[in-house]
Amino acid sequence: MMLFDTIIRPFLARLDPETAHRLTIRALKSGFGPTAADQDDPRLAIRVLGMEFPNPIGLAAGFDKNAEVYGPMGRIGLGFVEVGSITPLAQPGNPRPRLFRLPADRAVINRMGFNNDGAETARMNLERRGDRSKPGAIVGVNLGKNKTSEDAAADYGTGTAKLSEFADYLVVNVSSPNTPGLRALQSTDELLRIIEAVKAAKKPGLSGVLPPVLVKVAPDLTDEDIADLSAFALTGQEHGLVDGLIVSNTTITRPDDLKDKAVAGEAGGLSGRPLFARSTEVLRDFYRRTEGRVPLVGVGGVSSGADAYAKIRAGASLVQLYTALAYDGPALVATIKRDLLAAMVSDGFTRIGSAVGADHR
Ligand SMILES: Cc1cc2nc3c(=O)[nH]c(=O)nc-3n(C[C@H](O)[C@H](O)[C@H](O)COP(=O)(O)O)c2cc1C
Numbered sequence: 001m002m003l004f005d006t007i008i009r010p011f012l013a014r015l016d017p018e019t020a021h022r023l024t025i026r027a028l029k030s031g032f033g034p035t036a037a038d039q040d041d042p043r044l045a046i047r048v049l050g051m052e053f054p055n056p057i058g059l060a061a062g063f064d065k066n067a068e069v070y071g072p073m074g075r076i077g078l079g080f081v082e083v084g085s086i087t088p089l090a091q092p093g094n095p096r097p098r099l100f101r102l103p104a105d106r107a108v109i110n111r112m113g114f115n116n117d118g119a120e121t122a123r124m125n126l127e128r129r130g131d132r133s134k135p136g137a138i139v140g141v142n143l144g145k146n147k148t149s150e151d152a153a154a155d156y157g158t159g160t161a162k163l164s165e166f167a168d169y170l171v172v173n174v175s176s177p178n179t180p181g182l183r184a185l186q187s188t189d190e191l192l193r194i195i196e197a198v199k200a201a202k203k204p205g206l207s208g209v210l211p212p213v214l215v216k217v218a219p220d221l222t223d224e225d226i227a228d229l230s231a232f233a234l235t236g237q238e239h240g241l242v243d244g245l246i247v248s249n250t251t252i253t254r255p256d257d258l259k260d261k262a263v264a265g266e267a268g269g270l271s272g273r274p275l276f277a278r279s280t281e282v283l284r285d286f287y288r289r290t291e292g293r294v295p296l297v298g299v300g301g302v303s304s305g306a307d308a309y310a311k312i313r314a315g316a317s318l319v320q321l322y323t324a325l326a327y328d329g330p331a332l333v334a335t336i337k338r339d340l341l342a343a344m345v346s347d348g349f350t351r352i353g354s355a356v357g358a359d360h361r
Helices: 002-014 017-029 070-075 118-130 152-166 182-186 188-201 223-238 273-289 305-314 323-328 331-346
Strands: 046-048 051-053 057-059 080-086 099-102 107-110 138-143 169-173 213-217 244-247 269-272 296-299 318-321
Touching: 002 017, 017 070, 017 099, 057 331, 070 080, 080 118, 080 169, 107 273, 107 323, 118 138, 118 152, 138 152, 152 169, 152 188, 169 188, 182 188, 188 213, 188 223, 213 223, 223 244, 223 273, 244 273, 269 273, 269 323, 273 296, 273 305, 296 305, 305 318, 305 331, 318 323, 323 331
Parallel strands: 057 080, 057 318, 080 138, 138 169, 169 213, 213 244, 244 296, 296 318
Antiparallel strands: 046 051, 099 107, 107 269
């Protein structure tokens, strides 16, 4: 990990961010990824969505869009890795530049637009998971729709049919801001059609059971949206349609106090530190409205053990991150886990699951 801090990170930081990302993926594919030193402390293990996670810290969608590096990313010490978003057909995404750093804010703005190689390529990459002698990390598969597709439900159904066999969980992503009309699919009518298509297309995964389905939502929801989606998740759970929510995707809002003013005006979704407060409040609201009965994944601006712990206390059973990893590199994962453990122990918890939703009690 030292090598990353002293040589690789300063080098990558000077490159255009998309080139840096491409080189990172290539290095990971070539076996240059670091390997976590320690086994996870058993107090960080958590059972949720019918699976045993060795620790609650995962990689958010968008880093490994084509399911190329879930193995190496698991080995840096993450408890789970989410690949995608994957659309049925390959598509190029928006014209470049489409990824912008805001270093003074520890943030990123992206308008990638679901650039990916399509479900067939992702399936070939995920087929390597078939070798059960090498179990590896828990892998979630995040599904999107093609930009030009007129039938959203059919796209999510196709993604499910092609990929669910290799997924430990599936994500219906209806919250990326860079595909026109996508976020309108968060209305409960639209969502029901999509989820029914997913349910009809699901096949048992590698462990022999049907993978759970989570819906990923935006942080830019109104109170009414949150109330509707909470009710939807509660009834969806009773009917075996929805198993959890991921809160949240990037925001199209721009907090007033952003420092990198020159870049702040770029169109797209903002992630990283400025997203933390809003995404955590929305998470808290979902937990309250679903009375802790629907598993929640907290994501948005996590860059420390304290941030991860705050998401868990607000109601997250699992936590994800992306932007902070791009700034701080893979050693951040061990730091987050160490500080998360210390925080829960100092509050008197003997396992992380007991801290979930602690703020509400
Ligand atoms: C460059 C980039 C690409 C992303 N692509 C996706 C995507 O394809 N699907 C998705 O559900 N979320 C995507 N996200 C959103 C992240 O998964 C996450 O929800 C968001 O960045 C907030 O977490 P963070 O502040 O830790 O980065 C992307 C984020 C970034 C920065």
